[in-house]
Amino acid sequence: DGGITQSPKYLFRKEGQNVTLSCEQNLNHDAMYWYRQDPGQGLRLIYYSQIVNDFQKGDIAEGYSVSREKKESFPLTVTSAQKNPTAFYLCASSIDSLSSYEQYFGPGTRLTVT
């Protein structure tokens, strides 16, 4: 089955710790995205990658970092510099980064930092 997987589904961390969220896709898509969802707000773009070894900041990149060493994988690290890390994190992909293509989403990771 083709799709996007995110792990883990739930993640709990203590304040001050870095944590890495996994995102893998087997759709052979070039473009991948990370969004954050908070209650009562729309999804907001954190980082995106148009191709392997390339990525750009989205609207709320502060306190986050990413890497894109393989086409299939786009992990997101939430660092201790992120002031409000508790949120639902969604990974997505599309054939490429042009606007004409449909975007597909993974099941999400809920991160709770206490």
Add this chain to the structure above:
Amino acid sequence: KQEVTQIPAALSVPEGENLVLNCSFTDSAIYNLQWFRQDPGKGLTSLLLIQSSQREQTSGRLNASLDKSSGRSTLYIAASQPGDSATYLCAVPSGATNKLIFGTGTLLAVQP
């Protein structure tokens, strides 16, 4: 700066009703508009993608229309069922790239 608004924020209807969800956007120069469904605690499921050159798209009981000049899209759900209960989100790309800008969604409850 593109802004996307969805009205109403919540909607409750009895089973079998036809209903319309609304999405508006401030910058009409969009390449497409995508409608998603989100169940509680889950990821987004793509429902329909309307290209800027299209007026509407249909998938089963769902029909989405797009009026770029007025900055509006509607999602029509025919003969609603309890299984349609979810949050419905619309999104448009930011400029020529596929960075999506989302509305805050409409929470739909279909009562049996």
